[in-house]
Amino acid sequence: MFGANLRYKISKKLRDMSKIGLFFGPEKGSVHRVAEKLAAAIGEDKVEMVSVNDASYSDIDKFDKIIFGISTVGKETWDSEYSNTDWSKFFPEVSKADYDGKVVALFGLGDHVTYPDHFVNAMGRLAKELAKKDAKIVGSVDPDDYEFEESEALIDGKFVGLPLDEDFDPELTDERISNWLKSIQAEFGF
Numbered sequence: 001m002f003g004a005n006l007r008y009k010i011s012k013k014l015r016d017m018s019k020i021g022l023f024f025g026p027e028k029g030s031v032h033r034v035a036e037k038l039a040a041a042i043g044e045d046k047v048e049m050v051s052v053n054d055a056s057y058s059d060i061d062k063f064d065k066i067i068f069g070i071s072t073v074g075k076e077t078w079d080s081e082y083s084n085t086d087w088s089k090f091f092p093e094v095s096k097a098d099y100d101g102k103v104v105a106l107f108g109l110g111d112h113v114t115y116p117d118h119f120v121n122a123m124g125r126l127a128k129e130l131a132k133k134d135a136k137i138v139g140s141v142d143p144d145d146y147e148f149e150e151s152e153a154l155i156d157g158k159f160v161g162l163p164l165d166e167d168f169d170p171e172l173t174d175e176r177i178s179n180w181l182k183s184i185q186a187e188f189g190f
Contacts, residue, residue, distance in 0.1 A: 009142065018046075020188060021063030024070075025052035025086030030109050030166040031069045038107070041181055042190045051084040057096035064102050065188050068094075071109040072110065072122040087122065094126065099135035103187045106130075106137065106161030107180070108153060113168045116149040120163040123150030127160040137161070139184045141176075 020042065024035035032051075039047040050059055060066060070087055110121025130137060140158040143151075153159050162180040164173050181190075 005135070018190055019048045019063065019134055020046055020065045020067060020190070021050055021060065022047050022049045022067045022069070023052050023055060023060070023090075024068075025051045025090060026071065027051045027086060028185060029071075031071050034107060034109065034164060034166070034177070035069050037174070037177055038181070041177060042188075046190050049186065051086070052090035055093065057093040060093070060097035066102060066104045067107065068104065069107045069109075070122045070126050072111070072115065072118060072120050078108060079166045082186075091126075091129070094129055095133060096184065097133070099133045104130055104135045104137050105163060105184050105188070107137035108161060109164050110148075110151075111167045112146065112148045112165050119146070119148035119151040119153070119165075120159070121152040123159070123161050123163065124154070127153065127155065141180060141183075 005050070022035055022039055024031050026032070035049055039049055048063070073085065106123050106127060108120035108126075110118070110120035110122075112119045127137060137160060139160055139161050140155075143154060143157075143159055145165060146159075151163075153161065153163060163178060164176060166173065
């Protein structure tokens with residue numbers, strides 16, 4: 001009995017590690033829709049979607065392959081004491097997780113028209129936090145096909161992940177997702 005139970009627990013743990021943890025927030029809206037598109041494109045059987053609303057670092061630790069999806073809600077919101085968003089609650093959990101042996105990719109939503117000086121800044125802030133933990137981040141994107149002024153998500157001349165603008169460029173999202181997934185496919189094994 002004990003052996004069978006232990007084999008089940010080990011088997012379940014291995015199944016979790018074989019899936020991609022797709023952490024996203026906010027729970028409803030554009031980030032969620034993009035997360036669903038990513039899951040469908042990768043294969044829903046290969047992805048476990050996790051809303052950051054109620055997640056903790058122990059949820060991150062369940063996966064060896066992680067995609068984080070975050071939105072930039074505007075500079076005045078990020079610079080304020082406003083702390084009622086899904087990510088503001090989850091952000092401290094990100095730094096508690098162990099990233100040894102893990103592969104991480106990021107996508108960020110932003111508004112390049114209303115906030116051209118802060119385009120997908122939240123993705124850049126998340127990447128900087130992950131870099132402090134020595135996370136292996138893959139999936140950088142060339143900024144040449146984007147219109148914006150400034151972004152904290154530019155590191156070494158490239159976006160640290162996939163930037164998307166569902167407000168003003170939604171017609172480009174599917175192609176950008178497809179191209180990005182091709183660029184991370186070898187690392188993520190799908």
